[in-house]
Amino acid sequence: MNYYGGGLGACGKPIADTEMVAALAIDGFGASTYDTATGNPTNKWCNQKIRISYNGKTADATIMDRCAGCTGAGGLDATPALWEALTGGIGGASGDRLESGMTFTLIN
Numbered sequence: 001m002n003y004y005g006g007g008l009g010a011c012g013k014p015i016a017d018t019e020m021v022a023a024l025a026i027d028g029f030g031a032s033t034y035d036t037a038t039g040n041p042t043n044k045w046c047n048q049k050i051r052i053s054y055n056g057k058t059a060d061a062t063i064m065d066r067c068a069g070c071t072g073a074g075g076l077d078a079t080p081a082l083w084e085a086l087t088g089g090i091g092g093a094s095g096d097r098l099e100s101g102m103t104f105t106l107i108n
Helices: 080-087
Strands: 021-025 049-054 057-067 076-078 103-107
Touching: 049 080, 057 076, 057 080, 076 080
Parallel strands: 021 057
Antiparallel strands: 021 076, 049 057, 049 103
16 A cells, blocks of 8 residues: 545545545556546446555545556555554655555445
């Protein structure tokens, strides 16, 4: 898992750095699909709630983007707010990439 700055997500909605949002690896997410007329997402992963666990910490997030640079179907990118909730900070000892130990499950 990495962290990244917000912007327009693959689900067609803007994402702020302060939101608890994740981007799913392109291998799992698939095509970036949303109705350009309405802006409504048509990809099954858009707006899916997930619970992420790392090193004894847990945070809930919403999938609103896809990550072209993530590896494997379960790779994630996190907004700075989500990254901080799971690692305790940006940069420094937490670095900017988690190589292992992160898991997530779907929640409804």
